[in-house]
Amino acid sequence: MVRALALSAALMAATPVLAEDGKEAVTTFTLDNSMDVVVVEDHRAPVVQHMVWYRAGSADEPIGSSGVAHFLEHLLFKGTDTLAPGEFSATVAANGGNDNAFTSYDYTAYFQRVAADRLELMMQMESDRMRNIRLSEDDIATERDVILEERNQRTDNNPRALFGEQMNAAQYLNHRYGVPIIGWRHEMETLDMEDALSFYQTHYAPNNAILVVTGDVDPDEVRSLADQYYGVIPANPDLPERIRSQEPPQTAERRLTYKDPRVSQPYVQRSYLAPERDPGAQEKAAALFLLAELLGGGTTSYLNEKLQFEDQVVTYAGAFYRGVSLDDTTFDLLVVPAEGVSLQEAEDAMDRVVAEFIAEGVNEEDLDRIKMQLRASQTYARDNVDGIGNRYGRALTSGLTVEDVQAWPDVLQAVTGDEIIAAAREVLQLESSVTGWLMKDDEVTQ
């Protein structure tokens, strides 16, 4: 959950530093206290992005304290022994930069984007709040109201978000991915000082953190500063092993119906439990990624060609796969029925067309076109210094390595049509799926 949108990237003229193999110039090392460091050089402009990623997200929360990871993220903008509440962001701004933070299932991350010569100041402040936050009961009460209002705006006022929560809860029988990142309201209301500090003391430590620095920096200088500011913080010897509750075999097809008078556009969503990208074994995830592109990635995709243009039974069709995840993720299909078409008809049409896709096999021209688009977009992604840091931070907190991140484009290019069909047959199983209908009321057609 990004606390606020931080958009400031000015496109630069030159290209970033690339190693001989055409990949980004990445330097990695580990401090004596086991803190990992990733440096990506990009000298096109005198700016730096400084990020600290913790291997702790909402799926690492204790039972009954949902939302505490995100709550703590907010509280890290309060004071420390040496910084008054709010002084952190004010100092970044006074130095011409901006800062923010975000929380997801598998990580919490803090970042500043600032002129490259201010990197030391950022490290000084960020390392300070890794161990020294000081919270008052007033901070707790105020910020709890803030996250409750955030839930109000993002979720409770949004039928699609509420529907998504129920879908997730039905998808995961045992894993914490079934609990929303922002938290269940009734549990958020009970979050207190002890919950926040307990999560902080357990998970916020150098041996559970990854420093990602991208921009106009020299890796040796980054190492020297990192040693000075982060390297002196003792590792937490009691850091728990990161074990999550895994899913049992999913053996029963699930369906749910969510009705809300605020729904303006009913739709059908199908969610399948799906494997994630694993270190050194990203092939199946790459096949699923391409499957999503082929089926529902844009107006020329298979589902849209058949359902939107030929049969005219939907006004939108999409397929989604998020491969970066520590544990099992989902593969999702979504269809919005056209006027006069029922949700059942739209769902039946979707199932029919997916079955046809699998029976026909992959059209090689479509696959080649998508691979070419990916090559282009990956090159473009390098131009955005925010994106590079996010890519490495997300991957490393989700169990992947720098090598996996760098190999991913080639893994994608190597996927064959047969592998895509095999992955579809394996993953698109009703037994491990949830089918949801988002409805305005009892009317079956709009």
Next chain:
Amino acid sequence: MVRALALSAALMAATPVLAEDGKEAVTTFTLDNSMDVVVVEDHRAPVVQHMVWYRAGSADEPIGSSGVAHFLEHLLFKGTDTLAPGEFSATVAANGGNDNAFTSYDYTAYFQRVAADRLELMMQMESDRMRNIRLSEDDIATERDVILEERNQRTDNNPRALFGEQMNAAQYLNHRYGVPIIGWRHEMETLDMEDALSFYQTHYAPNNAILVVTGDVDPDEVRSLADQYYGVIPANPDLPERIRSQEPPQTAERRLTYKDPRVSQPYVQRSYLAPERDPGAQEKAAALFLLAELLGGGTTSYLNEKLQFEDQVVTYAGAFYRGVSLDDTTFDLLVVPAEGVSLQEAEDAMDRVVAEFIAEGVNEEDLDRIKMQLRASQTYARDNVDGIGNRYGRALTSGLTVEDVQAWPDVLQAVTGDEIIAAAREVLQLESSVTGWLMKDDEVTQ
């Protein structure tokens, strides 16, 4: 999960001791270390049932360690400093008694039934294993195989049980009641010494236990023995508050289909989230209890009269409500379609008849008949010494008091037809329900 059936009750001639108000003669007190004691006198035969109930069940397990409460229950039959593995039960048997244990969501209980003059020996041994178990790695490996085989027999070889697991997992979005008591197999396989001892050290302590003694005993003597054997064990000062993750609002009707070639009899089950009996406030639970009796309690119930005999669309209809539960429980309906009737038709018929029942209101003659049957069965229940201890132990580990247990028959008698209809309207909401189809294969009719 009862480790083995322990049936030995010989019906006695006389009636148990009753207090002036016609209720059981119950004496309660608390030891200095906060251990609760309940004594129910019954001098009809020189036998005693000695039970220790821990306020710790599968819903108190840590994330990822499902099954550890039941695993530990097995391990308590291994050795202590002074008892060799197996010696506990052998000693009970050598004294002419029998013993066993069982685990549920909210409790784990150990009991012996033996001649009344052997009570002291039982207390000596049971208090010993409250704090002094000694486990070898061999015990862990052996007993883990035993519980895995137990899961195999009870669950994995039983499509109805597997279906029930998926129903529960879909019913509870956030609460641990969605996880099976015996555990998910993949988590049971990882249970080790540390998991078992951690659960033991956290939850097994006198201030988390209830001693229930029923039979031919004198309360003063029980108190004296309890002081001597249990009273000397220090309370655990770090006993955690018993907080469970509660459900968020359930807003989406769920459905699931479980197919298994071993299914001989397909059926439809509907499960609704329902309130449990709360201390001092059992009225709504009593209304639900009577609702289940009226709708599906036997062949003369409303669902059976309409569906089995009039319309002949089902061969069985049932309604179930378990009110003794620490947190939200379920109200369940079940219909088995007759030959040639589809699951959808049976479900539709069930929904139609339940709606008719609510619209018509309660037939007062039916209600009176059921209340009279309950009076009779409650009197009969007192004749079984096993039943009395279970009734108090279950209630007390589920947040109820002795007064609640004793008030329950009168609360049931006071429920009106209007209250039953109001409870039905409140609880039988599709938004908080799961509808499951247990099927052999894709055939819709059998």
